[in-house]
Amino acid sequence: MAGTRPIPRPLWKAAALSGMASYLDAGLIVSISVNLAVYRDSYDMGVWMAGAISAIVTGCIAVGSLVGGRLADLFGRRRVYNWDIFCFALGALVITLAPDDITLLVGVLVAGLAAGADLPTSLAVVSDAAPSWARGRLVAFTQVMWMLGITVAIFLGFVLSTTGMTGARFITGQLAVAAIVTWALRSRLKLPDEPPETETGAAPEAISLKGVWTRAALLPMTATFVFYVTWGLGANTFGQFGTYLLVTVSDASQSLATGINLAFIPIGVLLTFAFVRVADSPWRDRLFHVAAVVQILAFVIASLTAGALVGMLVFFVLYQLSNPFAGEANYKVWSQLTLPADTRATTQGLTYALSRGVFAVAAFFTPALADHSPSVLLWTITACMTAAALAGVFIIRVLVPRSARDVPDGADLRVPSTSPAGLPDKEH
Structure with a gap:
């Protein structure tokens, strides 16, 4: 079976270094969320500035995904791959050392844009380096890194909850250190620089923007976007407001609500x-x-019980058991399998950007909708999850088989010879 074929260690290294984009993305979002109350008190921050910083994180990641993916296809994925992570390190350092809220805002802008740019670029890089029989596992591994980013940020936030700004600086400081180390390792990693440049240095015709609007690109781009945006509305709501909903809707205490979220992280x-x-x-x-x-059943139970604590506990169990097999990891793998290789970073950057933009708008209205009617909020999310399931079935039944047929006979069916760096030599 293809799924049991061993993958060379250098490719796992490439996947781990690419997965750091997901680690830093998740770590940045959660760290800002965990530290926001500390920033508000330490910087005497107004409510509008606090709200702006929270919104800007998601908004910058969306813009960064859109621009970064396109730049990667135009100027070389490896080049952008290295600059993304370096810029993130600078932004994280500014956040960590910020003496006031304006400086903090600048750091969030830089780190958010860089994190967003690195997401589609890093996935395209690892997909380029991977043979077809290993691509799913290597791309899926980036989702493990995303979970680790959440885990580390929440764990540090819990352990350092009484240390004020010292703890807040440590939480974001570890992101800066991780980014600097990753940048150093990425700089020495030998990977195919796709797409290739012409003799004049200009981008080849294959990656011109008009290539994004062909049927070969539009259909999988639309299908993966529909899946990700509908699934993500539910996942993002409970990622950002899970504790909030448990406290305000389910009448759980703050400690119980936090404990429930922490308890399910190892399962995920x-x-x-x-x-x-x-x-x-x-x-x-x-x-x-x-x-x-x-x-879907998990969200139906939460909706039928109108967010009552018992119903929410059942929801969390079912959701955590199912989410890893019907969520963002699927989107990442399906995108790399079905999107055209020459515009892969651009097209996935578009789906990332549009989805994150929708999430940001939805997050603005979520607290008000939860206060007005928890049932309406939960049933709306249930409908979104149903739409995501239907989009996923379409991708599985139509697009994945079609992309498999488009792979030339004999392509990537053996372990490639390796370069001195241990990575597959590019076949010509």
Whole structure:
């Protein structure tokens, strides 16, 4: 079975270094969320500045995804791959050392744009380096890094909750250190620089912007966008407001609400590792059907109980069990499998950017909608999850088989010879 074929260690290294984009993306969002109350008190921050910083994180990641993916396809993915992470390190350092809220805002702008730019670029880089029989597992591994980013930020926030700005600086400082180390390692990593440049240095015709608007690109781009944006509305709502909803809707205490979220993180990490194991096998898409149904059932239970604590506890159990097999990891793998290789960074950057923009707008209205009617909020999310399941089935039944047929016979069916750096030599 293709999914059991061993992957050379250099490719796992490339996947881990690319996965740092997801680690830093998740770590930045959660760190700002964890530290926001500390920033507000230490900088005597007004409510509008606090809201602006929260919104700017998501907005900058959206803009960065749109611009960064396009730049990667125009000027070389490896080049942008290295500059993205370097700029993130600078932004994280500014956040960590910020003496006031204006400086903090500048750091958030730089780090958010860089994190967004690195997401589609890093996925395209690891996909370029991977043979087809290993691409699913290597791309899916970036989702493990995303979970680790959340885990580390929440754990440090919990441990350092009584240390004020010292703890807040440590939480963002570890992101800066991680980015600097990743930049140093990426700079020495030998990867194919796709797409290739012409003799004049100009971008080849294959990656001109008009290539994005062809049927070959539009159909998978639209399908993966529909899946990600509808699934993400539910996931983002509970990612940003899970504790808030447990406290305000379910009448849980702050400590209980925080404890519930912490308790389920190890489950999510372990099951994401399990997804990586099956990401190149037929079980990836078989498990999606089951997980998507369980995920919808979880939201139906939460909706029927109008967010009551018992219903929410059942929801969290079912959601955490199903989410790794019917969520963002699927979107990442499907995007790399179905989007045209020459515009992969641009097209996935578009879907990332548009989705994150929708999430930012939805987040603005979520507290008000939860206060007005928890049932309306929960049933709306249930409908979104149902739409995501239908989009996923279309991708599995139509687009994945079509992309498999488009792969030339014999392509990537063996372990490539390796360069001195241990990475596959590019075949000409």
